[in-house]
Amino acid sequence: MKIAHVDVFVLGFAFKSVFVLAGGVAGDRNVLSHRVLVKLTTESGATGWGEATPTPRWTYETTETIVSTLRRYLAPAVIGIPVWNLDALHRAMERAIAPGVTTGSPLAKSALDVAAHDAWGRALGVPVHQLLGGRRRDTFDLTWMVSVQQPADAERLVAEGLEAGYTMFDAKIGMHGEAGDLDLVARTRRAAGDRFVQVDANRGYKVDAALRQARRFADHGIALFEQPLNGFNLSGYRRLQAGSPVPIGIDESLRSVPDLLEYVRADAIGVAVAKVQRNAGLYRSRQLCDAAEAAGLELSLSGLTETDLGLAAGLQLAAAFDINPLQLNGPQYIETDYLRERVWRGGGKVALPNGPGLGVEVDEACVRRHAIEGADA
Numbered sequence: 001m002k003i004a005h006v007d008v009f010v011l012g013f014a015f016k017s018v019f020v021l022a023g024g025v026a027g028d029r030n031v032l033s034h035r036v037l038v039k040l041t042t043e044s045g046a047t048g049w050g051e052a053t054p055t056p057r058w059t060y061e062t063t064e065t066i067v068s069t070l071r072r073y074l075a076p077a078v079i080g081i082p083v084w085n086l087d088a089l090h091r092a093m094e095r096a097i098a099p100g101v102t103t104g105s106p107l108a109k110s111a112l113d114v115a116a117h118d119a120w121g122r123a124l125g126v127p128v129h130q131l132l133g134g135r136r137r138d139t140f141d142l143t144w145m146v147s148v149q150q151p152a153d154a155e156r157l158v159a160e161g162l163e164a165g166y167t168m169f170d171a172k173i174g175m176h177g178e179a180g181d182l183d184l185v186a187r188t189r190r191a192a193g194d195r196f197v198q199v200d201a202n203r204g205y206k207v208d209a210a211l212r213q214a215r216r217f218a219d220h221g222i223a224l225f226e227q228p229l230n231g232f233n234l235s236g237y238r239r240l241q242a243g244s245p246v247p248i249g250i251d252e253s254l255r256s257v258p259d260l261l262e263y264v265r266a267d268a269i270g271v272a273v274a275k276v277q278r279n280a281g282l283y284r285s286r287q288l289c290d291a292a293e294a295a296g297l298e299l300s301l302s303g304l305t306e307t308d309l310g311l312a313a314g315l316q317l318a319a320a321f322d323i324n325p326l327q328l329n330g331p332q333y334i335e336t337d338y339l340r341e342r343v344w345r346g347g348g349k350v351a352l353p354n355g356p357g358l359g360v361e362v363d364e365a366c367v368r369r370h371a372i373e374g375a376d377a
Helices: 063-078 086-096 106-124 151-163 177-192 207-219 234-243 257-265 282-294 308-321 364-370
Strands: 003-013 019-021 024-027 033-042 047-052 139-141 144-146 168-172 196-200 248-250 271-274 298-301 349-351 373-376
Touching: 003 063, 003 106, 003 364, 033 063, 033 106, 033 364, 047 106, 047 308, 063 086, 063 106, 086 106, 086 282, 106 282, 106 308, 144 151, 151 168, 151 177, 168 177, 177 196, 177 207, 207 234, 234 248, 234 257, 257 282, 271 282, 282 298, 282 308, 298 308
Parallel strands: 144 168, 168 196, 248 271, 271 298
Antiparallel strands: 003 033, 003 373, 019 024, 033 047, 139 349
């Protein structure tokens, strides 16, 4: 089951509505949003697919860098490696694009890693969650993103989520100032009633402001305060973890298992947020989840507005570690038209796909027909 060939495609998707976070507008109805798809083929003919989501407002990888990294560096480096030898796969990718301050092009590496898992599972006739150690659950709640340019729009967006069948909500904060963010959260809570609400600042706060807000958020029954601070910031997160009545989750700053260990040693984390693409794929994500569980931490799981292909990968990881609810908001914002059958069937609940690998079937003819750019690596 050695890797024989890698194909790279770029598809464009229109957003259903504006998606805004602390770093700026991450998705707009008037601009196509790119997804980079990878098809991995083994010498025996088994195939697997993976997805990378260029998100310049969130990380440094763009469509152009992901494509060139995959085609020129990562794909040539992994040819000849068995898909089941994930350690060798990641070592080869890290020799080609070395870790530094970050893990080194994690989104591009994730697409190959997920494709390898998919191909391995298909070759064996087993789902990916079995390769990750098992399945603890098979149905999940998705959170509805309350991402607004004006806090006054929060009630309308929550109402849209309720009408769409969602019962859990995730408010994007960090861009309206303390008073504006608190207004947004209060409006979200009133509109959501006693349903689950968490907030995500995407690095939008300094320590003192985050502490003030955490105490205010507690009065509104917020379940999780995700990524308040920028950077690694051990001392800041230690202060925040000690003083916050709301659990503190870390996402963007939690790039690897060594990062997690430092947060644990410093008593600077309450909830570890898993993210398949941020951690360069399922192999490293599994290691991070294992370490977090061993440290007694709660786990959350988020995504990068992936299509249903990326959603399927996230569900496989969530199934193995019993993570719920999930901040996998792709279905809220984009349609997936290149799968023969969608994973998301509407509403705020989603089931683990059946079948080998990721459990989805890619319509390759559709991918090739609609690819903005597609060529062999």
